Amino acid sequence: MAANASQIAALREQGKQPAAWVLVSFIGRIANEDNGFTVYARPDRDYDWRWTVGLDLIAFARRGQAVAASLKAIRNERPKSLSLWDVDRKSGAGVYFDYPADIAELCKRARGRTMNIELMPWFSWQEREFLKMGF
Incomplete structure (x- = not known):
């Protein structure tokens, strides 16, 4: 499992889940992290993503990172x-x-x-709202 994923999996085993989204970071530490539900992963490794079922996730990546396989595994x-x-x-x-x-x-x-996966760009208003949250 990716770093910090085990605490979310343990929460799921208790029948609970994070109230807000879970951040999946392929870039390391994220500025202004929300509520501690940030999972750290490397795009060149395979992980067990079963704990993501039914959760809202936002993956953070940098331009040029090969994250498509990881996103596909999560989406599956x-x-x-x-x-x-x-x-x-x-x-x-x-x-x-x-x-x-x-x-x-x-x-x-x-x-x-x-x-396969397909990316659907956010609307500009969605990006502005997201940026207001400190990302």
Whole structure:
């Protein structure tokens, strides 16, 4: 598990979960961290992301970091929402599955957990609101 993920997993085992979003940092310490629910991960490592089911997550990364595989692994565990915040560009995007049009192909990819991801850029007002929170 990524650093700090075990405390969230333990909380989940008690039937509880964080009230706000969980931050997944691929960049180390984040300025103005919220409530202590920040998980630290490295994009070049594989982690157990099962604890993310049903949670709101925001991943922090820098321009050029290879985080797509990590985002895909997280998305495969079905969090309530997953967003990516580019700390260099100061822009965000929602992370969604790229669903194939063919139903048979969709079922095959879903069973094999080989769904691709698609980034949907945030609106400018969403980015402004996020920046107001100190990020």
